[in-house]
Amino acid sequence: MIDSLTNGVKNQEEYAIAKSITVLEDESNDLSVSLRKEIYKTNSQTYVLGITGSPGAGKSTLISSLVNHLDNQMKIGIISIDPSNKYSGGALLGDRIRMSNLFTKKNIFIRSMSNRGIFGGLNKSIFDVVQLFSFAKYDLVIVETIGVGQNEIDISEIADTVLVISAPESGDSIQIIKAGLMEIADIYVINKADLSGSDKMEFLLKDNIQTNTKNNWTPRIIKIQANSGKNVDGLLELTLEHKDFLTQNNQLFSRRKLLLQKNIRESVIKKVTNNYIDPKIQSKEFKDSIKNVTCGKISFDETVNNLVHEIEKDIKNEN
Amino acid sequence: MSKPIRVLIAKPGLDGHDRGAKIIARGLKDAGMEVIYTGIKQTPEKIARTALQEDIDVLGLSILSGAHNYLFPEIMRLLNENKDKEVLVIAGGIIPLSDYPALKEAGISEIFPPGSSIEEIASFIKNNVHSK
Ligand SMILES: Nc1nc2c(ncn2[C@@H]2O[C@H](COP(=O)(O)OP(=O)(O)O)[C@@H](O)[C@H]2O)c(=O)[nH]1
Ligand SMILES: [Mg+2]
Numbered sequence: 001m002i003d004s005l006t007n008g009v010k011n012q013e014e015y016a017i018a019k020s021i022t023v024l025e026d027e028s029n030d031l032s033v034s035l036r037k038e039i040y041k042t043n044s045q046t047y048v049l050g051i052t053g054s055p056g057a058g059k060s061t062l063i064s065s066l067v068n069h070l071d072n073q074m075k076i077g078i079i080s081i082d083p084s085n086k087y088s089g090g091a092l093l094g095d096r097i098r099m100s101n102l103f104t105k106k107n108i109f110i111r112s113m114s115n116r117g118i119f120g121g122l123n124k125s126i127f128d129v130v131q132l133f134s135f136a137k138y139d140l141v142i143v144e145t146i147g148v149g150q151n152e153i154d155i156s157e158i159a160d161t162v163l164v165i166s167a168p169e170s171g172d173s174i175q176i177i178k179a180g181l182m183e184i185a186d187i188y189v190i191n192k193a194d195l196s197g198s199d200k201m202e203f204l205l206k207d208n209i210q211t212n213t214k215n216n217w218t219p220r221i222i223k224i225q226a227n228s229g230k231n232v233d234g235l236l237e238l239t240l241e242h243k244d245f246l247t248q249n250n251q252l253f254s255r256r257k258l259l260l261q262k263n264i265r266e267s268v269i270k271k272v273t274n275n276y277i278d279p280k281i282q283s284k285e286f287k288d289s290i291k292n293v294t295c296g297k298i299s300f301d302e303t304v305n306n307l308v309h310e311i312e313k314d315i316k317n318e319n
Numbered sequence: 320m321s322k323p324i325r326v327l328i329a330k331p332g333l334d335g336h337d338r339g340a341k342i343i344a345r346g347l348k349d350a351g352m353e354v355i356y357t358g359i360k361q362t363p364e365k366i367a368r369t370a371l372q373e374d375i376d377v378l379g380l381s382i383l384s385g386a387h388n389y390l391f392p393e394i395m396r397l398l399n400e401n402k403d404k405e406v407l408v409i410a411g412g413i414i415p416l417s418d419y420p421a422l423k424e425a426g427i428s429e430i431f432p433p434g435s436s437i438e439e440i441a442s443f444i445k446n447n448v449h450s451k
Binding site for chain 1: 321322323325344345347348349350351352353354355356357358360361362364365368369371372373374401404
Protein backbone atom coordinates (compact mmCIF):
# COMPACT_ATOMS: atom_id res chain seq x y z
CA MET A 1 0.00 0.00 0.00
CA ILE A 2 2.61 2.51 1.10
CA ASP A 3 4.90 1.51 -1.76
CA SER A 4 2.28 2.05 -4.40
CA LEU A 5 1.50 5.40 -2.81
CA THR A 6 5.09 6.65 -2.67
CA ASN A 7 5.83 5.34 -6.14
CA GLY A 8 2.75 7.13 -7.40
CA VAL A 9 3.92 10.35 -5.78
CA LYS A 10 7.38 9.94 -7.28
CA ASN A 11 5.76 9.59 -10.69
CA GLN A 12 3.75 12.73 -9.99
CA GLU A 13 0.49 10.85 -10.30
CA GLU A 14 -2.25 13.08 -8.99
CA TYR A 15 -4.38 10.46 -7.30
CA ALA A 16 -1.34 9.44 -5.25
CA ILE A 17 -0.47 13.01 -4.30
CA ALA A 18 -4.09 13.74 -3.40
CA LYS A 19 -4.41 10.61 -1.29
CA SER A 20 -1.08 11.29 0.43
CA ILE A 21 -2.18 14.76 1.46
CA THR A 22 -5.30 13.25 3.02
CA VAL A 23 -3.13 10.78 4.91
CA LEU A 24 -0.67 13.43 6.11
CA GLU A 25 -3.49 15.67 7.28
CA ASP A 26 -4.97 12.95 9.41
CA GLU A 27 -2.60 12.12 12.24
CA SER A 28 -4.71 9.19 13.34
CA ASN A 29 -4.09 7.53 9.99
CA ASP A 30 -1.59 4.70 10.45
CA LEU A 31 -0.14 5.25 7.01
CA SER A 32 1.01 8.75 7.89
CA VAL A 33 4.02 7.53 9.86
CA SER A 34 5.33 5.34 7.06
CA LEU A 35 4.59 8.00 4.49
CA ARG A 36 6.52 10.62 6.43
CA LYS A 37 9.40 8.20 6.68
CA GLU A 38 9.63 8.13 2.90
CA ILE A 39 9.03 11.75 1.97
CA TYR A 40 11.62 13.25 4.28
CA LYS A 41 14.31 11.22 2.56
CA THR A 42 14.98 13.80 -0.08
CA ASN A 43 17.17 16.81 -0.57
CA SER A 44 14.51 19.15 -1.68
CA GLN A 45 15.03 21.69 -4.43
CA THR A 46 11.48 22.93 -4.39
CA TYR A 47 11.05 26.67 -4.09
CA VAL A 48 8.31 27.67 -1.65
CA LEU A 49 6.42 30.93 -2.10
CA GLY A 50 4.17 32.07 0.73
CA ILE A 51 1.32 34.50 0.20
CA THR A 52 -0.42 36.00 3.18
CA GLY A 53 -2.73 38.91 3.96
CA SER A 54 -6.21 39.56 5.22
CA PRO A 55 -9.27 37.94 3.65
CA GLY A 56 -10.32 39.72 0.47
CA ALA A 57 -6.91 41.32 -0.17
CA GLY A 58 -6.62 39.34 -3.40
CA LYS A 59 -4.33 36.41 -2.57
CA SER A 60 -6.14 33.79 -4.63
CA THR A 61 -6.60 36.17 -7.55
CA LEU A 62 -2.88 36.94 -7.45
CA ILE A 63 -1.92 33.26 -7.48
CA SER A 64 -3.99 32.71 -10.57
CA SER A 65 -2.44 35.67 -12.31
CA LEU A 66 1.10 34.85 -11.19
CA VAL A 67 0.87 31.28 -12.40
CA ASN A 68 -0.32 32.47 -15.80
CA HIS A 69 2.97 34.34 -16.11
CA LEU A 70 5.01 31.20 -15.45
CA ASP A 71 6.29 28.60 -17.85
CA ASN A 72 3.73 25.82 -18.28
CA GLN A 73 6.48 23.22 -18.11
CA MET A 74 6.98 24.04 -14.45
CA LYS A 75 5.35 21.69 -11.95
CA ILE A 76 3.45 23.86 -9.50
CA GLY A 77 1.63 22.88 -6.32
CA ILE A 78 -0.83 25.35 -4.82
CA ILE A 79 -2.00 24.96 -1.23
CA SER A 80 -4.77 27.31 -0.13
CA ILE A 81 -5.66 27.40 3.52
CA ASP A 82 -8.87 28.69 5.03
CA PRO A 83 -9.92 28.75 8.67
CA SER A 84 -12.14 26.06 10.10
CA ASN A 85 -15.25 26.75 12.09
CA LYS A 86 -14.43 26.56 15.77
CA TYR A 87 -17.70 24.94 16.74
CA SER A 88 -18.51 22.51 13.94
CA GLY A 89 -14.96 21.73 12.83
CA GLY A 90 -16.15 22.23 9.26
CA ALA A 91 -14.76 24.73 6.79
CA LEU A 92 -15.75 26.55 3.66
CA LEU A 93 -12.84 26.39 1.25
CA GLY A 94 -13.51 28.97 -1.45
CA ASP A 95 -10.12 29.94 -2.81
CA ARG A 96 -10.60 27.95 -5.98
CA ILE A 97 -13.29 30.36 -7.16
CA ARG A 98 -10.56 32.79 -8.27
CA MET A 99 -8.39 30.10 -9.83
CA SER A 100 -10.89 28.48 -12.15
CA ASN A 101 -8.71 29.11 -15.19
CA LEU A 102 -6.01 26.87 -13.70
CA PHE A 103 -8.19 23.80 -13.09
CA THR A 104 -7.38 21.96 -16.28
CA LYS A 105 -3.73 22.95 -16.62
CA LYS A 106 -1.65 19.79 -16.61
CA ASN A 107 1.24 21.21 -14.61
CA ILE A 108 -0.84 22.60 -11.75
CA PHE A 109 -2.01 20.79 -8.64
CA ILE A 110 -4.35 22.73 -6.34
CA ARG A 111 -5.32 21.61 -2.88
CA SER A 112 -7.65 23.45 -0.49
CA MET A 113 -6.95 22.84 3.16
CA SER A 114 -8.59 23.84 6.40
CA ASN A 115 -6.38 24.84 9.28
CA ARG A 116 -8.31 22.27 11.30
CA GLY A 117 -8.70 24.35 14.40
CA ILE A 118 -5.24 25.82 14.61
CA PHE A 119 -5.15 29.60 14.91
CA GLY A 120 -2.56 31.57 13.05
CA GLY A 121 -3.29 30.26 9.63
CA LEU A 122 -1.20 27.13 9.36
CA ASN A 123 -1.41 23.66 10.75
CA LYS A 124 1.54 21.42 11.27
CA SER A 125 0.71 19.07 8.45
CA ILE A 126 1.51 21.90 6.01
CA PHE A 127 5.17 21.10 6.66
CA ASP A 128 4.49 17.56 5.54
CA VAL A 129 2.49 18.58 2.50
CA VAL A 130 5.22 20.97 1.32
CA GLN A 131 7.68 18.15 1.86
CA LEU A 132 5.45 15.84 -0.18
CA PHE A 133 5.63 18.19 -3.17
CA SER A 134 9.41 18.35 -2.77
CA PHE A 135 9.55 14.59 -2.71
CA ALA A 136 7.48 14.58 -5.92
CA LYS A 137 10.07 16.97 -7.40
CA TYR A 138 7.68 19.81 -7.98
CA ASP A 139 9.47 23.02 -8.98
CA LEU A 140 7.35 25.43 -7.01
CA VAL A 141 4.90 25.31 -4.12
CA ILE A 142 2.67 28.30 -3.42
CA VAL A 143 1.03 28.49 0.00
CA GLU A 144 -1.89 30.87 0.52
CA THR A 145 -2.89 31.60 4.07
CA ILE A 146 -4.77 34.15 6.12
CA GLY A 147 -2.52 36.58 7.93
CA VAL A 148 -3.59 36.46 11.54
CA GLY A 149 -2.31 35.01 14.76
CA GLN A 150 1.18 34.95 16.10
CA ASN A 151 2.00 32.02 18.27
CA GLU A 152 1.36 29.30 15.79
CA ILE A 153 3.54 28.33 12.91
CA ASP A 154 3.42 31.10 10.39
CA ILE A 155 4.11 31.27 6.74
CA SER A 156 7.58 32.77 7.14
CA GLU A 157 8.74 29.55 8.72
CA ILE A 158 7.79 27.55 5.69
CA ALA A 159 8.28 29.79 2.68
CA ASP A 160 11.52 30.84 1.02
CA THR A 161 9.90 34.05 -0.07
CA VAL A 162 6.94 35.67 1.66
CA LEU A 163 4.57 38.05 -0.08
CA VAL A 164 2.38 40.07 2.23
CA ILE A 165 -0.56 41.46 0.33
CA SER A 166 -3.04 44.13 1.29
CA ALA A 167 -5.58 46.33 -0.41
CA PRO A 168 -6.49 49.97 0.20
CA GLU A 169 -10.21 49.33 0.60
CA SER A 170 -9.76 47.29 3.74
CA GLY A 171 -7.70 50.15 5.21
CA ASP A 172 -5.57 47.56 6.86
CA SER A 173 -2.07 48.92 6.43
CA ILE A 174 -1.91 50.10 10.04
CA GLN A 175 -3.26 46.75 11.07
CA ILE A 176 -0.56 45.00 9.12
CA ILE A 177 2.19 47.05 10.72
CA LYS A 178 0.74 46.34 14.15
CA ALA A 179 0.27 42.65 13.54
CA GLY A 180 3.94 42.25 12.71
CA LEU A 181 3.24 41.17 9.15
CA MET A 182 5.71 43.82 7.96
CA GLU A 183 8.51 41.91 9.58
CA ILE A 184 7.83 38.72 7.70
CA ALA A 185 7.38 40.33 4.27
CA ASP A 186 10.14 39.86 1.73
CA ILE A 187 7.97 41.66 -0.74
CA TYR A 188 5.14 43.91 0.20
CA VAL A 189 2.32 43.81 -2.33
CA ILE A 190 -0.27 46.56 -2.51
CA ASN A 191 -3.12 45.12 -4.52
CA LYS A 192 -6.09 46.86 -6.16
CA ALA A 193 -3.99 49.75 -7.43
CA ASP A 194 -7.12 50.75 -9.34
CA LEU A 195 -8.77 51.80 -6.08
CA SER A 196 -8.11 55.12 -4.42
CA GLY A 197 -5.94 55.05 -1.35
CA SER A 198 -3.22 52.83 -2.77
CA ASP A 199 -0.76 55.73 -3.03
CA LYS A 200 -1.34 56.70 0.55
CA MET A 201 -0.82 53.11 1.54
CA GLU A 202 2.46 53.01 -0.34
CA PHE A 203 3.78 56.07 1.51
CA LEU A 204 2.83 54.65 4.86
CA LEU A 205 4.47 51.33 4.17
CA LYS A 206 7.62 52.90 2.73
CA ASP A 207 8.04 54.75 5.99
CA ASN A 208 7.91 51.52 7.90
CA ILE A 209 10.09 49.29 5.78
CA GLN A 210 13.19 48.05 7.52
CA THR A 211 16.10 45.97 6.36
CA ASN A 212 15.83 42.52 7.79
CA THR A 213 18.77 42.26 10.17
CA LYS A 214 18.81 38.49 9.95
CA ASN A 215 19.59 38.27 6.28
CA ASN A 216 20.26 41.81 5.01
CA TRP A 217 17.40 41.82 2.58
CA THR A 218 15.49 45.06 2.24
CA PRO A 219 11.83 44.29 1.60
CA ARG A 220 10.45 45.66 -1.64
CA ILE A 221 7.12 47.35 -2.14
CA ILE A 222 5.09 46.98 -5.30
CA LYS A 223 1.65 48.09 -6.44
CA ILE A 224 -0.29 45.70 -8.61
CA GLN A 225 -3.72 44.86 -9.90
CA ALA A 226 -4.20 41.14 -9.43
CA ASN A 227 -7.48 40.85 -11.33
CA SER A 228 -6.26 42.51 -14.53
CA GLY A 229 -2.70 41.24 -14.15
CA LYS A 230 -1.27 44.75 -14.18
CA ASN A 231 2.33 44.82 -12.91
CA VAL A 232 2.21 41.16 -11.94
CA ASP A 233 5.23 40.61 -14.19
CA GLY A 234 7.04 43.23 -12.11
CA LEU A 235 6.15 41.30 -8.99
CA LEU A 236 7.42 38.11 -10.55
CA GLU A 237 10.75 39.82 -11.25
CA LEU A 238 11.08 40.94 -7.64
CA THR A 239 10.28 37.44 -6.47
CA LEU A 240 12.99 35.95 -8.65
CA GLU A 241 15.37 38.62 -7.41
CA HIS A 242 14.70 37.50 -3.84
CA LYS A 243 15.16 33.90 -4.81
CA ASP A 244 18.53 34.72 -6.40
CA PHE A 245 19.47 36.63 -3.28
CA LEU A 246 18.75 33.58 -1.15
CA THR A 247 20.63 31.28 -3.46
CA GLN A 248 23.68 33.54 -3.55
CA ASN A 249 23.72 33.71 0.23
CA ASN A 250 23.24 29.98 0.60
CA GLN A 251 20.01 30.62 2.42
CA LEU A 252 17.77 28.42 0.36
CA PHE A 253 19.61 25.46 1.81
CA SER A 254 20.02 26.70 5.37
CA ARG A 255 16.32 27.51 5.58
CA ARG A 256 15.51 23.93 4.71
CA LYS A 257 17.47 22.65 7.68
CA LEU A 258 15.90 25.17 9.97
CA LEU A 259 12.53 24.11 8.68
CA LEU A 260 13.15 20.48 9.49
CA GLN A 261 14.36 21.46 12.95
CA LYS A 262 11.18 23.47 13.54
CA ASN A 263 8.98 20.74 12.22
CA ILE A 264 10.54 18.21 14.57
CA ARG A 265 10.14 20.66 17.42
CA GLU A 266 6.44 21.15 16.65
CA SER A 267 5.90 17.41 16.52
CA VAL A 268 7.63 16.84 19.83
CA ILE A 269 5.57 19.56 21.51
CA LYS A 270 2.39 18.08 20.13
CA LYS A 271 3.23 14.56 21.32
CA VAL A 272 4.30 15.61 24.78
CA THR A 273 1.25 17.82 25.14
CA ASN A 274 -1.19 15.13 24.04
CA ASN A 275 0.40 12.23 25.89
CA TYR A 276 1.59 13.83 29.12
CA ILE A 277 0.60 17.42 29.73
CA ASP A 278 -3.05 17.46 28.77
CA PRO A 279 -4.04 14.28 30.63
CA LYS A 280 -2.59 15.86 33.80
CA ILE A 281 -4.09 19.30 33.29
CA GLN A 282 -7.50 17.88 32.42
CA SER A 283 -7.55 15.46 35.35
CA LYS A 284 -10.06 15.97 38.12
CA GLU A 285 -7.33 15.95 40.78
CA PHE A 286 -5.50 18.78 39.12
CA LYS A 287 -8.64 20.80 38.59
CA ASP A 288 -9.52 20.32 42.24
CA SER A 289 -6.06 21.38 43.34
CA ILE A 290 -6.26 24.72 41.57
CA LYS A 291 -8.20 26.23 44.44
CA ASN A 292 -5.08 25.71 46.57
CA VAL A 293 -3.44 28.39 44.48
CA THR A 294 -6.18 30.93 45.05
CA CYS A 295 -6.39 30.28 48.76
CA GLY A 296 -2.65 30.57 49.14
CA LYS A 297 -1.79 26.98 50.14
CA ILE A 298 0.61 26.62 47.27
CA SER A 299 2.14 29.18 44.95
CA PHE A 300 1.65 29.40 41.23
CA ASP A 301 5.28 28.55 40.52
CA GLU A 302 5.26 25.60 42.87
CA THR A 303 2.23 24.23 41.09
CA VAL A 304 4.01 24.54 37.77
CA ASN A 305 7.18 22.91 39.07
CA ASN A 306 5.27 20.05 40.66
CA LEU A 307 3.55 19.37 37.41
CA VAL A 308 6.82 19.39 35.50
CA HIS A 309 8.29 16.90 38.00
CA GLU A 310 5.33 14.60 37.66
CA ILE A 311 5.55 14.70 33.90
CA GLU A 312 9.27 13.97 34.02
CA LYS A 313 8.53 10.96 36.21
CA ASP A 314 5.83 9.73 33.85
CA ILE A 315 8.19 9.91 30.93
CA LYS A 316 10.99 8.11 32.83
CA ASN A 317 8.67 5.38 34.01
CA GLU A 318 7.65 4.65 30.50
CA ASN A 319 11.19 3.72 29.50
CA MET B 320 -11.16 13.49 16.23
CA SER B 321 -12.16 11.74 13.06
CA LYS B 322 -11.29 13.16 9.71
CA PRO B 323 -13.92 15.59 8.37
CA ILE B 324 -15.91 14.54 5.30
CA ARG B 325 -14.68 16.44 2.25
CA VAL B 326 -17.35 17.70 -0.12
CA LEU B 327 -17.06 19.44 -3.46
CA ILE B 328 -20.04 21.61 -4.35
CA ALA B 329 -19.90 22.23 -8.07
CA LYS B 330 -22.11 24.16 -10.43
CA PRO B 331 -21.98 22.80 -13.96
CA GLY B 332 -23.94 24.46 -16.74
CA LEU B 333 -24.20 28.00 -17.93
CA ASP B 334 -26.59 29.56 -15.45
CA GLY B 335 -25.10 32.20 -13.21
CA HIS B 336 -27.13 31.83 -10.06
CA ASP B 337 -25.34 30.22 -7.19
CA ARG B 338 -27.30 31.36 -4.18
CA GLY B 339 -28.67 27.88 -3.58
CA ALA B 340 -25.29 26.23 -3.98
CA LYS B 341 -23.74 28.66 -1.51
CA ILE B 342 -26.44 28.01 1.07
CA ILE B 343 -25.83 24.29 0.82
CA ALA B 344 -22.07 24.83 1.07
CA ARG B 345 -22.43 26.90 4.22
CA GLY B 346 -24.93 24.48 5.73
CA LEU B 347 -22.63 21.51 5.23
CA LYS B 348 -19.76 23.47 6.75
CA ASP B 349 -21.91 24.02 9.83
CA ALA B 350 -22.57 20.29 9.84
CA GLY B 351 -18.82 19.77 10.30
CA MET B 352 -17.74 19.06 6.73
CA GLU B 353 -14.92 20.57 4.71
CA VAL B 354 -16.67 22.08 1.73
CA ILE B 355 -14.83 23.12 -1.39
CA TYR B 356 -16.76 25.59 -3.47
CA THR B 357 -15.54 26.44 -6.96
CA GLY B 358 -18.02 28.94 -8.37
CA ILE B 359 -20.28 28.92 -11.40
CA LYS B 360 -19.93 27.51 -14.92
CA GLN B 361 -17.78 24.51 -14.15
CA THR B 362 -17.13 22.17 -17.05
CA PRO B 363 -17.16 18.39 -16.46
CA GLU B 364 -13.37 18.40 -16.97
CA LYS B 365 -12.86 21.02 -14.28
CA ILE B 366 -15.14 19.21 -11.86
CA ALA B 367 -13.42 15.86 -12.36
CA ARG B 368 -9.91 17.30 -12.02
CA THR B 369 -10.88 19.19 -8.87
CA ALA B 370 -12.46 16.05 -7.43
CA LEU B 371 -9.22 14.17 -8.05
CA GLN B 372 -6.86 16.75 -6.56
CA GLU B 373 -9.02 17.52 -3.55
CA ASP B 374 -9.52 13.81 -2.74
CA ILE B 375 -13.18 14.40 -2.02
CA ASP B 376 -15.62 11.97 -0.45
CA VAL B 377 -18.74 13.63 -1.79
CA LEU B 378 -19.63 15.55 -4.95
CA GLY B 379 -22.71 17.76 -4.84
CA LEU B 380 -23.89 19.00 -8.23
CA SER B 381 -26.19 21.97 -8.42
CA ILE B 382 -27.88 22.88 -11.66
CA LEU B 383 -30.66 25.16 -12.83
CA SER B 384 -29.99 25.37 -16.53
CA GLY B 385 -31.59 22.10 -17.60
CA ALA B 386 -28.53 20.52 -19.22
CA HIS B 387 -28.27 17.82 -16.53
CA ASN B 388 -29.17 14.94 -18.84
CA TYR B 389 -26.02 15.58 -20.81
CA LEU B 390 -23.72 17.05 -18.14
CA PHE B 391 -24.26 14.62 -15.27
CA PRO B 392 -23.44 11.40 -17.16
CA GLU B 393 -20.41 13.14 -18.66
CA ILE B 394 -19.23 14.17 -15.18
CA MET B 395 -19.79 10.61 -13.94
CA ARG B 396 -17.79 9.22 -16.84
CA LEU B 397 -14.80 11.48 -16.11
CA LEU B 398 -15.10 10.89 -12.38
CA ASN B 399 -14.87 7.15 -12.92
CA GLU B 400 -11.60 7.65 -14.75
CA ASN B 401 -10.12 8.97 -11.51
CA LYS B 402 -8.26 6.05 -10.05
CA ASP B 403 -8.72 4.49 -6.67
CA LYS B 404 -11.57 6.50 -5.27
CA GLU B 405 -15.26 6.03 -4.69
CA VAL B 406 -17.15 9.28 -4.50
CA LEU B 407 -20.73 9.69 -3.34
CA VAL B 408 -22.49 11.88 -5.89
CA ILE B 409 -25.66 13.82 -5.12
CA ALA B 410 -27.50 16.49 -7.06
CA GLY B 411 -29.85 19.37 -6.51
CA GLY B 412 -31.54 22.16 -8.40
CA ILE B 413 -34.29 22.13 -10.97
CA ILE B 414 -34.56 18.62 -12.35
CA PRO B 415 -37.88 17.12 -13.59
CA LEU B 416 -38.95 13.95 -11.77
CA SER B 417 -39.08 12.10 -15.06
CA ASP B 418 -35.31 12.51 -15.41
CA TYR B 419 -34.50 10.96 -12.03
CA PRO B 420 -34.34 7.27 -13.07
CA ALA B 421 -31.82 7.83 -15.83
CA LEU B 422 -29.64 10.03 -13.65
CA LYS B 423 -29.68 7.48 -10.84
CA GLU B 424 -28.82 4.85 -13.38
CA ALA B 425 -25.82 7.00 -14.33
CA GLY B 426 -24.58 6.93 -10.74
CA ILE B 427 -26.18 9.89 -8.99
CA SER B 428 -27.10 8.48 -5.57
CA GLU B 429 -29.76 10.97 -4.60
CA ILE B 430 -31.45 14.05 -6.00
CA PHE B 431 -32.65 16.82 -3.71
CA PRO B 432 -35.36 19.07 -5.14
CA PRO B 433 -35.54 22.77 -4.20
CA GLY B 434 -36.78 23.16 -0.64
CA SER B 435 -34.85 20.16 0.71
CA SER B 436 -33.43 20.89 4.13
CA ILE B 437 -29.75 21.00 4.99
CA GLU B 438 -30.34 18.47 7.77
CA GLU B 439 -31.81 16.06 5.26
CA ILE B 440 -28.85 16.45 2.91
CA ALA B 441 -26.24 16.31 5.68
CA SER B 442 -27.67 13.15 7.18
CA PHE B 443 -27.94 11.49 3.78
CA ILE B 444 -24.25 12.22 3.26
CA LYS B 445 -23.23 10.95 6.69
CA ASN B 446 -25.17 7.72 6.21
CA ASN B 447 -24.02 7.00 2.70
CA VAL B 448 -20.46 8.26 2.36
CA HIS B 449 -18.11 5.43 1.43
CA SER B 450 -15.97 4.54 4.36
CA LYS B 451 -12.46 3.96 3.14
N1 LIG C 1 -10.70 46.30 -7.75
C1 LIG C 1 -9.92 45.22 -7.67
N2 LIG C 1 -10.42 44.08 -7.14
C2 LIG C 1 -9.61 43.00 -7.07
C3 LIG C 1 -8.27 43.03 -7.51
N3 LIG C 1 -7.72 41.82 -7.28
C4 LIG C 1 -8.69 41.06 -6.72
N4 LIG C 1 -9.83 41.75 -6.59
C5 LIG C 1 -11.11 41.28 -6.01
O1 LIG C 1 -11.00 41.13 -4.61
C6 LIG C 1 -11.85 40.12 -4.13
C7 LIG C 1 -11.12 39.15 -3.23
O2 LIG C 1 -10.17 38.45 -3.96
P1 LIG C 1 -9.55 37.06 -3.47
O3 LIG C 1 -8.48 36.71 -4.44
O4 LIG C 1 -10.61 36.08 -3.26
O5 LIG C 1 -8.94 37.49 -2.06
P2 LIG C 1 -8.26 36.57 -0.91
O6 LIG C 1 -9.30 36.36 0.13
O7 LIG C 1 -7.11 37.38 -0.38
O8 LIG C 1 -7.80 35.30 -1.55
C8 LIG C 1 -12.44 39.45 -5.37
O9 LIG C 1 -13.73 39.93 -5.59
C9 LIG C 1 -11.49 39.88 -6.48
O10 LIG C 1 -12.12 39.92 -7.73
C10 LIG C 1 -7.77 44.26 -8.08
O11 LIG C 1 -6.61 44.39 -8.51
N5 LIG C 1 -8.64 45.32 -8.12
MG1 LIG D 1 -8.28 33.31 -1.05
